[in-house]
Amino acid sequence: MKWCVLMGSPRKEGNTAALLGPFLEECGALGVEAEVIWLYDRNISPCLGCMACQDVVDRLGCVQKDGFAAVFQSMADCGLILLATPIYSFFCTAPMKALLDRAIYAGVKNYGREKGPKLLGEALRWGAELEAVIAAPGVSLPELPRGVRVVEVPDGLLASIADTETPQGVVFVCRGKPLALPSALEGGRYLILDGVQDPGNVGTIWRAADAFGAEGLILCNGCADPWNPKTVRATMGACFRLPVYEVEEEALPGLLERSGLRLYATALREDAIDIRTAGLERCAIVIGSEGRGISPQLLALSEKAIKIPMRERCESLNAAAAAAVILWEMAR
Numbered sequence: 254m255k256w257c258v259l260m261g262s263p264r265k266e267g268n269t270a271a272l273l274g275p276f277l278e279e280c281g282a283l284g285v286e287a288e289v290i291w292l293y294d295r296n297i298s299p300c301l302g303c304m305a306c307q308d309v310v311d312r313l314g315c316v317q318k319d320g321f322a323a324v325f326q327s328m329a330d331c332g333l334i335l336l337a338t339p340i341y342s343f344f345c346t347a348p349m350k351a352l353l354d355r356a357i358y359a360g361v362k363n364y365g366r367e368k369g370p371k372l373l374g375e376a377l378r379w380g381a382e383l384e385a386v387i388a389a390p391g392v393s394l395p396e397l398p399r400g401v402r403v404v405e406v407p408d409g410l411l412a413s414i415a416d417t418e419t420p421q422g423v424v425f426v427c428r429g430k431p432l433a434l435p436s437a438l439e440g441g442r443y444l445i446l447d448g449v450q451d452p453g454n455v456g457t458i459w460r461a462a463d464a465f466g467a468e469g470l471i472l473c474n475g476c477a478d479p480w481n482p483k484t485v486r487a488t489m490g491a492c493f494r495l496p497v498y499e500v501e502e503e504a505l506p507g508l509l510e511r512s513g514l515r516l517y518a519t520a521l522r523e524d525a526i527d528i529r530t531a532g533l534e535r536c537a538i539v540i541g542s543e544g545r546g547i548s549p550q551l552l553a554l555s556e557k558a559i560k561i562p563m564r565e566r567c568e569s570l571n572a573a574a575a576a577a578v579i580l581w582e583m584a585r
């Protein structure tokens with residue numbers, strides 16, 4: 254096992270070094286490898302209090318590029334951290350204080366604007382009905398409604414339940430809002446995804462649709478499950494705010510007619526018109542699947558084919574990138 258000694262004295266032969274000597278000898282006798290890091294030799298700036306590290310869950314996330322990252326890595330890799338510091342004016346020395354401020358904030362991601370893991374916060378905020386929360390020890394949870402079952406499990410067990418490599422310390426089960434398809438859709442901005450199978454794409458498009466003011470998302474022809482954990486994570490909470498409807502292709506023409514919505518398709522047909530001149534008031538726009546584009550039936554039903562102008566040498570955009578451009582154009 255490796256130990257990490259953070260040396261906070263500026264004096265190479267001072268009292269702290271003298272006290273540390275026998276300690277290191279004992280480590281050697283016990284076969285413990287001890288790495289001594291002299292903090293006055295490193296360039297460690299004080300914490301800026303910007304909170305940027307709180308928005309990054311799977312990495313350090315600190316915006317300052319100095320000697321901190323290397324020391325943080327040593328702290329993360331060791332089995333024990335020893336603070337060897339003189340007392341200066343009732344507390345540890347300046348580089349030690351700077352290091353602790355930054356290491357504690359970067360290592361614990363619960364100081365941000367959101368209290369607790371982000372997606373759980375969004376679920377609570379937007380009224381999803383929580384059933385159970387499974388958390389790793391030490392994870393700070395937001396205030397939960399009464400009756401929600403909370404279970405604490407070891408990190409390893411949580412990692413085996415979660416399907417991400419770097420879970421945020423929480424897995425939860427909730428019911429989304431009931432989404433029965435209305436006989437007519439409200440509002441004038443919808444995206445229809447035609448067989449988009451990548452859950453990350455569906456979630457990213459859902460998030461963008463929410464951001465740019467669409468009224469909802471319609472999935473048809475075998476899109477990824479909107480409640481697949483990957484889809485849900487990619488929505489960053491939009492799944493709790495913006496309705497998604499799964500609709501059979503045959504039911505679409507009637508639904509759109511009753512809703513007073515025109516149907517447009519993004520396609521590279523001869524007659525496709527530039528999206529900037531298309532006039533996108535009160536319409537639903539179809540985005541095709543990654544592999545096969547838009548189904549011939551939906552294309553035939555579409556009043557207009559529209560295209561996003563781009564360099565000729567590029568054939569197409571990723572479905573989520575195309576959706577973002579379309580949504581932006583619809584919102585303008």
Ligand SMILES: Cc1cc2nc3c(=O)[nH]c(=O)nc-3n(C[C@H](O)[C@H](O)[C@H](O)COP(=O)(O)O)c2cc1C
Nearest residue numbers: 262263264266267268269270339340341342343344
């Ligand atoms: C600026 C300064 C402030 C200090 N403040 C305190 C203090 O508040 N309390 C204390 O017990 N010792 C204080 N000390 C004494 C040091 O902690 C003490 O001399 C220590 O042994 C120095 O360690 P070093 O020899 O490794 O540099 C202070 C020393 C300095 C230089």
